[in-house]
Amino acid sequence: MTINDLSQWLVDYVAAYPEKYNQIAIWREPIMACAPADDRFLRLKEITVPDHALPEDLLPGANTVVVWFIPFKHHLQMDNTGGKRPALSWGRAYLSTNDMINRIGSAVKDVIEKSGGEAALTPATHNFDKKRMVSLWSHKHLGHLIGLGCYGTNCQLITPAGCSGRMGSLVTNLALGEHPLVAADELCLVKAGKKCGKCITSCPVDALSEDGLDRPLCHARLRENFHLLMAPDGLPDTTSVCAKCQVGMPCSATSPLPVN
Numbered sequence: 001m002t003i004n005d006l007s008q009w010l011v012d013y014v015a016a017y018p019e020k021y022n023q024i025a026i027w028r029e030p031i032m033a034c035a036p037a038d039d040r041f042l043r044l045k046e047i048t049v050p051d052h053a054l055p056e057d058l059l060p061g062a063n064t065v066v067v068w069f070i071p072f073k074h075h076l077q078m079d080n081t082g083g084k085r086p087a088l089s090w091g092r093a094y095l096s097t098n099d100m101i102n103r104i105g106s107a108v109k110d111v112i113e114k115s116g117g118e119a120a121l122t123p124a125t126h127n128f129d130k131k132r133m134v135s136l137w138s139h140k141h142l143g144h145l146i147g148l149g150c151y152g153t154n155c156q157l158i159t160p161a162g163c164s165g166r167m168g169s170l171v172t173n174l175a176l177g178e179h180p181l182v183a184a185d186e187l188c189l190v191k192a193g194k195k196c197g198k199c200i201t202s203c204p205v206d207a208l209s210e211d212g213l214d215r216p217l218c219h220a221r222l223r224e225n226f227h228l229l230m231a232p233d234g235l236p237d238t239t240s241v242c243a244k245c246q247v248g249m250p251c252s253a254t255s256p257l258p259v260n
């Protein structure tokens, strides 16, 4: 098995998914990168939290870390663009994408096991430390370390397919090599010294600045949105959504800067 095989498997899986599971087609073609499970991942404990997991914690004998990004289609991004509150369709997309990511997890594990390897994954959610508001297995940080994208001022990973979508990752004992998609140091306009800051001005609670994200403020807004807009329509407690800083931006559907 090669990374191209795995990437093509994911592209085909996502393309077939809406019809197979009777879902609205809200996903564009996914992209994937990978890297050897080497010392670079020790940095996770410095740049996130000291108890962030390492590849070896998920799978003893881990050889490769694989991270993918599934971008949302334009029509879904447009549904949520403008205004100060999230569209109901955005909340539903969050849930259906979580379901898909969990299904991808089981299916990709099967694919790797059938080719003679082992794989370990974490679920789409539930690896989040609510008290510190940090992920203990951060797909975004992994994606950054292996060259799937670069962090934007909106604290999302800007990839060649933009930042509006969802990520997933796995570790495997297969040796799949080093296959980054991005060589540039920055893909965010502000971080590259150019004019933008649209995500900052689009945040309804001023949680974003060039210095970073006020996590408690953002989290409070997500919970408020759930109680105001998602709970009345019967969506589950996990539907904490906003993403006004991730749609209608120059970095939403593509990278605003060359990736190489």
Ligand code: SF4
Binding pocket: 152, 153, 154, 155, 187, 188, 189, 190, 191, 196, 197, 198, 199, 200, 249, 250, 251, 256
């Ligand atoms: S909207 Fe502009 S400043 Fe914000 S992350 Fe995207 S490119 Fe960077």
Ligand code: SF4
Binding pocket: 202, 203, 204, 205, 206, 207, 208, 213, 217, 218, 219, 221, 222, 242, 243, 244, 245, 246
């Ligand atoms: S998700 Fe919403 S509240 Fe949080 S930083 Fe983005 S725009 Fe602001």
